[in-house]
Amino acid sequence: MNTQALLQTATEPQLVSERDMANAIRALAMDAVQKANSGHPGMPMGMADVATVLFNRFIKLDPLHPQWPDRDRFVLSAGHGSMLQYALHYLIGYPDMPAEELQRFRQLGARTAGHPEYGHAQGIETTTGPLGQGIATAVGMALAERLMRERFGAEIVDHFTYAIAGDGCLQEGISHEAIDLAGHLGLSRLIVLWDNNSISIDGPTSLSTSMDQLARFRAAGFDVWDIDGHDFEAIADAIGQARETDRPSLIACRTIIGKGAPNLQGTEKTHGAPLGDAEIAAARAAIGWPHAAFEVPEAIVETWRNVARRGADQRRDWCARLAASPDMGVFKSAVAKELPETLFEELDAFRREHLEKATKVATRKASEMVLGVINKATALTVGGSADLTHSNLTLTSGMGSISARDFSGRYVHYGIREHAMAAAMNGIALHGGFIPFGGTFLAFADYARGAIRLSALMGQQVIYVMTHDSIGLGEDGPTHQPVEHLAMLRATPGIDVYRPADIIETAECWELALKHRNRPSVLVLSRQNLPMLRLAHGKENRSSRGAYVLRETAGPRAATLIATGSEVEIACAAADILRAQHGIAAAVVSMPCWELFEKQMPAYRRSILAAAPRVAIEAAARQGWDRWIGENGDFIGMNGFGASAPAADLYRHFGITPEAVVERVRKLID
Amino acid sequence: MNTQALLQTATEPQLVSERDMANAIRALAMDAVQKANSGHPGMPMGMADVATVLFNRFIKLDPLHPQWPDRDRFVLSAGHGSMLQYALHYLIGYPDMPAEELQRFRQLGARTAGHPEYGHAQGIETTTGPLGQGIATAVGMALAERLMRERFGAEIVDHFTYAIAGDGCLQEGISHEAIDLAGHLGLSRLIVLWDNNSISIDGPTSLSTSMDQLARFRAAGFDVWDIDGHDFEAIADAIGQARETDRPSLIACRTIIGKGAPNLQGTEKTHGAPLGDAEIAAARAAIGWPHAAFEVPEAIVETWRNVARRGADQRRDWCARLAASPDMGVFKSAVAKELPETLFEELDAFRREHLEKATKVATRKASEMVLGVINKATALTVGGSADLTHSNLTLTSGMGSISARDFSGRYVHYGIREHAMAAAMNGIALHGGFIPFGGTFLAFADYARGAIRLSALMGQQVIYVMTHDSIGLGEDGPTHQPVEHLAMLRATPGIDVYRPADIIETAECWELALKHRNRPSVLVLSRQNLPMLRLAHGKENRSSRGAYVLRETAGPRAATLIATGSEVEIACAAADILRAQHGIAAAVVSMPCWELFEKQMPAYRRSILAAAPRVAIEAAARQGWDRWIGENGDFIGMNGFGASAPAADLYRHFGITPEAVVERVRKLID
Known part of the structure; x- marks a missing residue:
């Protein structure tokens, strides 16, 4: 028209003027x-x-x-x-x-x-x-x-x-x-x-x-x-x-x-x-x-x-x-953002496969592998990155780049524009028909803060893929190394912050981000390789309760080590040393999502945290951890900004090592 | 030349080519x-x-x-x-x-x-x-x-x-x-x-x-x-x-x-x-x-x-x-960013005067009054606002607006550009010769995050004046009401976050921000009026230790109420009710600056926090407060985003009232 x-149409008869x-x-x-x-x-x-x-x-x-x-x-x-x-x-x-x-x-x-x-x-x-x-x-x-x-x-x-x-x-x-x-x-x-x-x-x-x-x-x-x-x-x-x-x-x-x-x-x-x-x-x-x-x-x-x-x-x-269109069903399904049940079955199979293989990859790489499954199973996802595609690993095969001449693809090169990317993803989610995800480095969540907050305030399903999540990124140094960003995101109401420890948790966290339709999620992922830590396959998505006991002790716990992401490996190593060299029984709790853990019943939370002294390990600022470790607990992480050096050197330099954990635990239970 | x-000069003789x-x-x-x-x-x-x-x-x-x-x-x-x-x-x-x-x-x-x-x-x-x-x-x-x-x-x-x-x-x-x-x-x-x-x-x-x-x-x-x-x-x-x-x-x-x-x-x-x-x-x-x-x-x-x-x-x-210039002394003093001792004497007099008058003003207004003293005593300060001059109250008389035709002034209309304002202030501080301060609403710290982080990483004396610091701003609603911003700023290493409770603390916090030469400061200020709470004048800047006992109990403490900024008034009112109606002795701790409190000796910290159960009150997210209230403490604040309504309605709606504090304290010590 x-x-x-x-x-x-609008102005006849014109008795009332504009x-x-x-x-x-x-x-x-x-x-x-x-x-x-x-x-x-x-x-x-x-x-x-x-x-x-x-x-x-x-x-x-x-x-x-x-x-x-x-x-x-x-x-x-x-x-x-x-x-x-x-x-x-x-x-x-x-x-x-x-x-x-x-x-x-x-x-x-x-x-x-x-x-x-x-x-x-x-x-x-x-x-x-x-x-x-x-x-x-x-x-x-x-x-x-x-x-x-x-x-x-x-x-x-x-x-x-x-x-x-x-x-x-x-x-x-x-x-x-x-x-x-x-x-x-x-x-x-x-x-x-x-x-x-x-x-x-x-x-x-x-x-x-x-x-x-x-x-x-x-x-x-x-x-x-x-x-x-x-x-x-x-x-x-x-x-x-x-x-x-x-x-x-x-x-x-x-x-x-x-x-x-x-x-x-x-x-x-x-x-x-x-x-x-x-x-x-x-x-x-x-x-x-x-x-x-x-x-x-x-x-x-x-x-x-x-x-x-x-x-x-x-x-x-x-x-x-619409009624006359052969696409009516698909269209309605897209508007309703319906994900096929097969997607979740395939994610389950993915977890089983990599548990068996004990796949050791960076969680950003694991995320790419999971996305391969997701993007094949549904056409709802529209991905992108703020010019860090090959670092965030947000592009999977067959997605196709979107350009002014071609809108058949599903991948947006957002450019070096984190803020507009986040706001545009809000717009895509609000418009309907798609579930947007987009990548940048976690440190550059800073640049997107204004729009991330609105994702949360509006309860939109926007999925942030934030890689290079700690000093583990190494040589790029303190400007690129997040320290306070986990605290900043966790303090923001209405947003789920996931920091998976291995490929299994990464698949679980992606599944949760897809299932939580009315809130944004942030997937916080490592640059560096991480071992597969899960011991057995269960249908249950263990990350869904926010935290769970990854390594239980044989007898009563003398200590509980709580960690997220790349530091869960360190916690496991520390528990091994404590048991083998000091006869101290320390359980390891993996805590990929604080927000989900907070929502659990107190009895569940108590069973996970337990009464024994607790040490939390996270290569980030302490803020907020006191809630989980209590007044008699301890924290190993970052006390200031990072530095430029190879990742392994930095972990040693900042004292985020199994040995440091062992020492703190021994001091605590002395 | x-x-x-x-x-x-540079290329003769030209044996080596560019x-x-x-x-x-x-x-x-x-x-x-x-x-x-x-x-x-x-x-x-x-x-x-x-x-x-x-x-x-x-x-x-x-x-x-x-x-x-x-x-x-x-x-x-x-x-x-x-x-x-x-x-x-x-x-x-x-x-x-x-x-x-x-x-x-x-x-x-x-x-x-x-x-x-x-x-x-x-x-x-x-x-x-x-x-x-x-x-x-x-x-x-x-x-x-x-x-x-x-x-x-x-x-x-x-x-x-x-x-x-x-x-x-x-x-x-x-x-x-x-x-x-x-x-x-x-x-x-x-x-x-x-x-x-x-x-x-x-x-x-x-x-x-x-x-x-x-x-x-x-x-x-x-x-x-x-x-x-x-x-x-x-x-x-x-x-x-x-x-x-x-x-x-x-x-x-x-x-x-x-x-x-x-x-x-x-x-x-x-x-x-x-x-x-x-x-x-x-x-x-x-x-x-x-x-x-x-x-x-x-x-x-x-x-x-x-x-x-x-x-x-x-x-x-x-x-x-330079040696031939009559301005040499002033120039060197400016480059060294030397503040006159008289400035601090005048700030002391300011505090004494308003203690006597019991001046009741919003802390943003108090900040303006303090700035009047500061900007008169030194020419080092260069102020500005991201188009919120009359809300942030950052302009004092005689500063003069800077424009392309006139650089004799000291006030920058930064425009609706929080990020560039923060970065430009970094540049002004790094260049030397000035101490920059600039204003916006606390919620819009989000927009400036990237540059605020660099103020901290570089240890630059940049002073952020962030007003409208909670639901207390009222009708503008959740987009303008900070909730997680205090947590975000406090989690950032190397930055002092001040949230003064009254005009006296505002003057003290400004003094500290001026004295701390190698770090940025954020002054977090209320839109709404706040009573003068300090009881007696002492030369000592009580805010300088981060937290102090504002109201001590006559006998042993049954509880400690910890608050910042506008919620200190609520804590004092709750303490009064507890004493008068329930015979419960509750001390009130004002905690304008976490970072400075963390730096105190453990004995001082223990003397302030004491052993009795603690309730913290802050109209913001809980994150981080568990460190101060301990496992048996409680927190009254925001559990989600704010809302649009008159401020008093919001405080009631979100349960941040003296009555709510009284109830929690009674439950805790039951």
């Missing part, structure tokens, strides 16, 4: 912020005209079926303007966004949180607020759309991703990574609407930037438009054209922040504080809005509801096309 | 990587010609006086090419870089670490390796140079900052933030040399980027050149011109990665692995280098030493100018 047709429609947004935004005595009226008022044209003439969605897979994705990257989104949802008629919700803006338990929170209200496609995340997440959504379209055809997958971004979004570094990736892949269905209001919190943007954003986006491979963001026809023309080009689009919308507030508009004073009763009254007069607070005339609401009617029609047509 | 003059000089770098790089069996030969070999011209004809430094304040700053942003820097240091004649150090490349204790590590060898201006950090740190150095030049004049401060950046540096988001800032401020003494070799680790850069870098840098306000990076005269012309323009410069140097290795050059195979004996032999033949491994002919070394001779002359002239 072309622009003109959409326009007619100006009226936009003013409804303005009024609701200033009223809600005033009532909450908190919030950001400037952006919704400034972008009301752009949003009105976008929704009134173009957007495809059905508020009664907010999960409809072929809906357009709308991302409010400038999330502080949340009242823009809530006002739209109310006006269009999302059932979960009655007027009362607008009146409860920013109150406990309201759907109308301070920033749009995924899962709080229908139609919020992603959580925004930390600037730049929205635009980068939108890149992932547009990529997922393109990949789905390649698989299922434009009859079934044919939607746009629209993102409204502010100056802050474009200043943040993540925006650079994201637009470079989008431009490179030619994601033509991505349309960024920049609220070009020249104001940020400190004052005019000229305080801090002189960037020529149009030139910058052009350099990244975008088509660009520079328009008056209060000219309805100019907005419509630009969006209409942007939909037709074969590159991603930036529409720079020159706007007046807080437009409508006669004394404050155009200044940072409208950005993040209520306008005040007097200015709101003045604004009502200025825009010709004589209605009471939160009141929108029926005719205006009715006109807005045309958006929903159009969407319902579009969805009905789409349902018919 | 103009380019031509420099050229003549080609020979560059080949010495190539040979040393491939030999050292081969011997270490680890490292990155491709970049040093590809950029050898550019580096030779830069050092031979332009750079100003004196290896015998590596701390000379007016030296040019050289930053190897593509830090994996560390052998380029080590080879240069050896050839120029840094006394601490004999040939033996090159042979110990990447070995334990060597100065020649895998990546350039600040403090390991003279002349390494900053630690690099995490990509993009170097270029952003260089922006801070160039800014510091410009500010110093404004203060002391070009007779004394007149140097350039050169950064060699790779494709990775330019793909990372931080580069966007950094070049936007540099272009905006017109830092004309910043010259970025881009190793434009079209290869990254995964393969050709065309796998992941289509960015027009020249257009992008132009959009940011840079002058740009596009040259053959193996044409000595083209390199010299570009650098010569770049030094003369009034904007920062990007010189895109088209190079062949691994140039000289006949069978591997131009491919990613030369990037990160030894070339192998056969290829090295072939390279020796190809470049006409018949010398043994690590051997450089005397004539070539001697020619390289001209760089040092030129630098020594330049330094001698500079010393004469």
